[in-house]
Amino acid sequence: MSSEVISSGHSACAGCGEIIGERMVLEALGKDVIVCQATGCMEITTTPYPRTAFKVPWLHVTFENAASAASGIVEADRKLGRNTTVVAIGGDGGMMDIGVRALSGVMERGHDLMLVVTDNEAYMNTGIQRSSGTPKYAATTTTPAGSVVPGKREWKKSISRIAIAHGIPYVATASIGFPEDLVAKVKKAQGIKGPKLLHIYTPCPVGWGYDSSKTVYYAKKIVETGLWPLYEIENGKLTISQRPTFAPLEEYFTGQKRYKHIKPEHIKEVSERVKAGWKELEKQEKAGVDLMLLP
Amino acid sequence: MVKKIAEGSHAVAEVVRLLNPDVLAMYPITPSTHIPERLSDFESDGELDGTIIRVDSEFSAMSALVGASATGVRTYTATSSQGLALMHEVLFVASAMRLPIVITVVNRALSAPLNIFNDWQDSISERDSGWIQMYGEDSQEVADLMVQAYRIAEDKRVLLPVMVCMDGFFLSHTYDVIDVPEDLKGFVPPYKPEHAYLDPKRPQTQGAWAMQEPYFELRKELEEAVGAALPVIKEVHDEFAKVFGRSYGGGAxxxxxxxxxxxxxxxxxxxxxxxxxxxxxxxxxxxxxxxxxxxxxxxxxxxxxxxxxxxxxxxxxxxxxxxxxxxxxxxxxxxxxxxxxxxxxxxxxxxxxxxxxxxxxxxxxxxxxxxx
Amino acid sequence: MVGGVVTKVGSLDSNKTGSWRSFRPVIDREKCIGCGLCKKFCPDVCIEIKDKKAEVDYDYCKGCLICKSVCPVQAISSEEEEK
Incomplete structure (x- = not known):
């Protein structure tokens, strides 16, 4: 059994949110596509030589270069007289940390590329180590919650803001909990020429320590709390895709082992950040333009 | 053929233009920089068919070439020293994936201490990367090696990346009387890969990972392929001598x-x-x-x-x-x-x-x- | 293949991941409305909608039970696999 783009038999963990995101993106793009995958869970679970789960042209080179390898693909593709959709896809480690130079380079150069970050908020493939996508207070194997330090000490980095600072035509956030919104954004991005970036929230049952059946629950819940805003920035115009109900953060943190140690004062701090963040977002939506035009 | 007084780097750039790579990646580093500068002149004057990607680093240069070559087109870059060292990780990928990328290494010392002048430590340090390495004695030979390199790299019996090495400054920045061919007389046919391409009509997976046994076999195959390139290198040298009238001993x-x-x-x-x-x-x-x-x-x-x-x-x-x-x-x-x-x-x-x-x-x- | 290229696309379907399963989703065909939400979210691409009813391919289902948790009409229950 399989879809048009990816077969069953891959070895992603039971309940993997990242492979749901990968499949949703690729199914939305259709078969006229070339995929360039960063090293990570989505590479290792799908392509054990001499077999592959993919049914579309697919390349993996290294961890930190999916975007720059994809820039070579798209320029080669155009020289061959084709107009294939080229997508560079990787996790928060591959795209936000080690691959951020490559990502920045392709956005600045304006290649006609889809850039997709499937964010599960840590280096899951190597055993749940902290990345710049790991949220504050989340415990990972390199930011464990101890008697003194309550997990990660820094806030999560905004790759969308980094992207928009390049003046690219389209940036959007999505969550696998809202597939219609995700697919619509993928399709809209596909129709836009130039670099476009999608930052997709993809929960990880193993890395976050929750029951595998709850992947979609957390993918929805984080959006409802306001901690993961869904928006798109098209030619600098920010549009909020969905207003959160500001559900209590406890509903999101509960059931995740990575937040088991979290205290009311931490939740209060995150909650204030969410409020302030939404104020900013709404201000920017009203102002209309969020495009960095001058250095 | 026209003999002219040319800087070594410029002679290389002229030959590269004739070789017509589809995708070129460029990142400045002394002393290789005159090559991309001259190729950029060609582009600005409408004399270059290929697309130049002015990348963010040498790491991205080699990565973009791997992407382009895996898609099925001819590629080129030039680099030196720290730039080649930064490519190190991707060099091993390019050779094992059997992508016939050709680059010019303008040889320069490696840090530390930082030093921009010529020695061979940069390319010598990549000797186990699975790439073919050719060293030219003068700029004429380097220019000729560029032509031979694409023939060798893209030969169906080889399918390996090639580094053409030239001494930084001594060759790259000095002028010499050089025969720069005006056309390549069909010596290097267009690149039409049968083994590696990224094409939605013929989907394939490139860059799969491998467990111990297939990994061991693929690495053994790579060593055999590098060894098997030697007779082709000699054959191409001899044929080049016939067509262009310049011979360099026996090729190897x-x-x-x-x-x-x-x-x-x-x-x-x-x-x-x-x-x-x-x-x-x-x-x-x-x-x-x-x-x-x-x-x-x-x-x-x-x-x-x-x-x-x-x-x-x-x-x-x-x-x-x-x-x-x-x-x-x-x-x-x-x-x-x-x-x-x-x-x-x-x-x-x-x-x-x-x-x-x-x-x-x-x-x-x-x-x-x-x-x- | 030269350079480790894989041309048999989708060939990983020879890897039957159903053996991973501890819990088995069971679909109540009476209750199932064929909405396809379970199929949409299935990480293992192993749910099909046939004759407006969801069907699980147990050769591949790893038993994550996302399908059970997203079903809007509670048509999916779970049973422990006998080992």
Whole structure:
């Protein structure tokens, strides 16, 4: 059994949110596509030589270069007289940390590329180590919650803001909990020429320590709390895709082992950040333009 | 063919333009930078068909070329020193994925301390990357090697990436009378890969990971492929000589002069060594193709000789010798000595070379001298 | 293949991941409305909608039970696999 783009038999963990995101993106793009995958869970679970789960042209080179390898693909593709959709896809480690130079380079150069970050908020493939996508207070194997330090000490980095600072035509956030919104954004991005970036929230049952059946629950819940805003920035115009109900953060943190140690004062701090963040977002939506035009 | 006075880098750029790579990646680093600058001139004047990607780093340069080559087109870049070192991780991927990328390495010392001048430590340090490495003696040969390199790389019996190495500044920034071909007379046919392409009509997966057994097999296949390139390298050299009228010995090594003592080296220092060979009566074996290492050719050249002295601008740290010496040492049971010269661009004048050649007889087998 | 290229696309379907399963989703065909939400979210691409009813391919189902948790009409229950 399989879809048009990816077969069953891959070895992603039971309940993997990242492979749901990968499949949703690729199914939305259709078969006229070339995929360039960063090293990570989505590479290792799908392509054990001499077999592959993919049914579309697919390349993996290294961890930190999916975007720059994809820039070579798209320029080669155009020289061959084709107009294939080229997508560079990787996790928060591959795209936000080690691959951020490559990502920045392709956005600045304006290649006609889809850039997709499937964010599960840590280096899951190597055993749940902290990345710049790991949220504050989340415990990972390199930011464990101890008697003194309550997990990660820094806030999560905004790759969308980094992207928009390049003046690219389209940036959007999505969550696998809202597939219609995700697919619509993928399709809209596909129709836009130039670099476009999608930052997709993809929960990880193993890395976050929750029951595998709850992947979609957390993918929805984080959006409802306001901690993961869904928006798109098209030619600098920010549009909020969905207003959160500001559900209590406890509903999101509960059931995740990575937040088991979290205290009311931490939740209060995150909650204030969410409020302030939404104020900013709404201000920017009203102002209309969020495009960095001058250095 | 038109003979003209040209800077080495510019001659390379002109030949690259004729070779018509589809995707070129460029990142500036001294002393390779004159090549992308001249190619950019061609682009701005509408004389370059290929697409130049002005990348964010050499790491991205090699990555973009892997992406482009995997898609099925011809690719090019030039780099030096730290730039090549930054590519290191991707070099091993390019060769194992059998992508016929061709690059010019304008040889320069590696940090630290930072030093922009010529030695071979950059490309020598990539000798185990599975790439073919060719070293030119002068800019004419480097330009000719560029033509040969694409033929070799894209040959269905080879399918490997090639580094054409030229001494930084000594060749890249000096002017010489060079025959730059005006057309390539069909010597390098268009690249039409049958093994690796990214095409929605014929989907394939490139860059799969492998468990121990298939990994071991694929790595063994790579070593066999690099070795099997040697006869093709010679064949292409001979055919080039026929078509363009320029020959460089046998393709893998270039043997010059007669004598019981043999001096082995690579690159531009060989020109002075050849002058001394005439004067002092020894033989020069210039290694043109360093990887695959032409061991049989070197063995044959050293047979029955009194002594061999290897002159080189690199160090295989921890072995007490240079890397070239270690390769040559394995080809002879006779006396072999080693001179480490010219690191960080230190001048190697002909009188210093002459003095060194005079010391060979008095040296012990296995001795290395660092010649300042 | 030269360079480790894989041309048999989708060939990983020879890897039957159903053996991973501790819990088995069971679909109540009476209750199932064929909305396809379970199929949409299935990480293992192993749910099909046939004749407006969801069907699980147990050769591949790893038993994550996302399908059970997203079903809007509670048509999916779970049973422990006998080992």
């Amino acid at each position: 090594i270039d043997v010059y002069g007669e004598g019981d003592t043999v001096v082995v080296s690579m690159g531009s220092v060989c020109t002075n060594l050849k002058v001394l060979a005439d004067r002092l009566g020894f033989q020069v074996v210039r290694v043109r193709c360093y990887r695959p290492f032409p061991a049989e050719d070197v063995k044959k050249a050293l047979e029955g000789k009194k002594a061999v002295a290897v002159f080189e601008k690199d160090v295989a740290y921890g072995t007490g010798h240079g890397a070239l010496y270690n390769d040559v040492r394995a080809c002879t049971t006779g006396k072999a000595v080693n001179f480490i010269v010219g690191l960080g661009g230190l001048d190697v004048p002909i009188n210093a070379l002459e003095k060194m050649c005079g010391e060979i007889d008095a040296m012990n087998d296995g001795e290395t001298r660092w010649q300042r």
